[in-house]
Amino acid sequence: MSITITAFEKSPDGGKGLARDTRVRWALEEAGLPYEVRLVSPKAMKEPAHLRLHPFGQIPTYEEDGLALFETGSIVFHIAEHHAQLLPRDAHARARAITWMFAALNSVEPPILDLVTVRIIEGDKPWSKERTPLVQERIRQRLHQLAARLGDAEWLDGAFSAGDLLMVSVLLRLRPSGMLDEFASLAAYVAQGEARPAYQRAFAAQLAINAA
Ligand SMILES: N[C@@H](CCC(=O)N[C@@H](CS)C(=O)NCC(=O)O)C(=O)O
Numbered sequence: 015m016s017i018t019i020t021a022f023e024k025s026p027d028g029g030k031g032l033a034r035d036t037r038v039r040w041a042l043e044e045a046g047l048p049y050e051v052r053l054v055s056p057k058a059m060k061e062p063a064h065l066r067l068h069p070f071g072q073i074p075t076y077e078e079d080g081l082a083l084f085e086t087g088s089i090v091f092h093i094a095e096h097h098a099q100l101l102p103r104d105a106h107a108r109a110r111a112i113t114w115m116f117a118a119l120n121s122v123e124p125p126i127l128d129l130v131t132v133r134i135i136e137g138d139k140p141w142s143k144e145r146t147p148l149v150q151e152r153i154r155q156r157l158h159q160l161a162a163r164l165g166d167a168e169w170l171d172g173a174f175s176a177g178d179l180l181m182v183s184v185l186l187r188l189r190p191s192g193m194l195d196e197f198a199s200l201a202a203y204v205a206q207g208e209a210r211p212a213y214q215r216a217f218a219a220q221l222a223i224n225a226a
Contacts, residue, residue, distance in 0.1 A: 017042065017049040019089075020067070020075045021220065023056075029224030030190075031217045034086045035074040037183040039219055041090045041176065043212035045097040053223065087119045087180065094176040101176055114170045114177025122160065123184040125152045129191060150193065157197050164199055168206065182207030 019042075021035035035051070042049050058064055060071040067075040068084040076083040076092070083089050091112070094100035102108050128149045136142050160181075164170060169178045185204050188194045194201050207213060 015047070015079055017047060018052055018077045019049055020052050020054050020064070020073045021223065022073055023053040023058075025220065025224045027224075029221040031220060032187055033073070033220065034183075036216055036220050037086050037180060038074045038076060038089050038093075039216035040179055040183070040213050041093040041100060043215045044099050044179065044210075045093050047093065051219075051223075086183075087115060090176050090180060091115060099174075100179065102173065107172060110171045111175035111177045114175065115180050118177065118180035118184050122156055122181065123187075125149065125156055126184060126187050129153060129193075130187070133191075150191075153188070153193060154196070157193070157200055161197050161199050164203060166199070169203075174210070178207060182213075 019035055019038050022033050025033040027033060039049070054064055054073060059068075059073065064075075065071055067077070067082050070084075072084070074084075074086065074089065076089040083092060090100075101111050129146075132142055132145050132149050136145075169175065170181060171177065182204050185194060185200060186208075189204075194204060208217070
């Protein structure tokens with residue numbers, strides 16, 4: 015099986031692992047699957063060849079023996095389907111792990127992305143300062159709820175799964191804001207994800223490109 019993913023030629027975060035190819039690399043590393051990376055420039059991402067792979071002109075994409083995918087949720091799910099390290103075999107445990115994948119992408123990531131939007135993309139707009147505390151409150155509410163569910167467990171539902179992989183990945187995006195540190199148990203949960211050897215390899219691989 016030959017796998018190729020795409021990543022930014024130069025990630026805007028300079029290699030902090032926040033670009034979404036990192037979560038795909040992490041899943042591939044957890045599954046022990048070798049992969050190639052094709053780097054794309056901002057211009058190439060919007061050109062027909064890349065748009066055939068990704069209708070929205072973004073990264074990452076995933077190609078495997080004639081199959082082309084986009085959207086990290088779908089890509090991680092595809093990788094996880096065949097690897098018990100990422101999705102348990104028990105039907106109920108598997109369905110719950112998939113639920114956490116959706117929760118990470120649909121319920122936790124959106125308010126976190128709103129903060130990036132209001133602070134960076136709309137940072138020069140007159141409403142930005144006024145809107146920021148509202149967005150932060152929405153994030154805090156979600157994090158309180160998530161921390162309550164996690165309690166003092168190691169992972170969200172038993173053993174580490176693709177649900178944790180995506181949840182840790184979206185929570186990592188909060189680190190630059192300092193808000194993650196307001197929730198000690200979630201900060202520890204994220205640190206535990208980052209400490210996994212597969213994450214370390216994924217992080218190092220994307221850093222090697224961006225630090226060069
Ligand atoms: N929902 C998509 C989001 C993909 C996305 O936003 N990718 C970013 C990089 S992390 C991107 O390509 N940004 C450049 C652009 O949109 O032009 C996913 O999870 O794959």
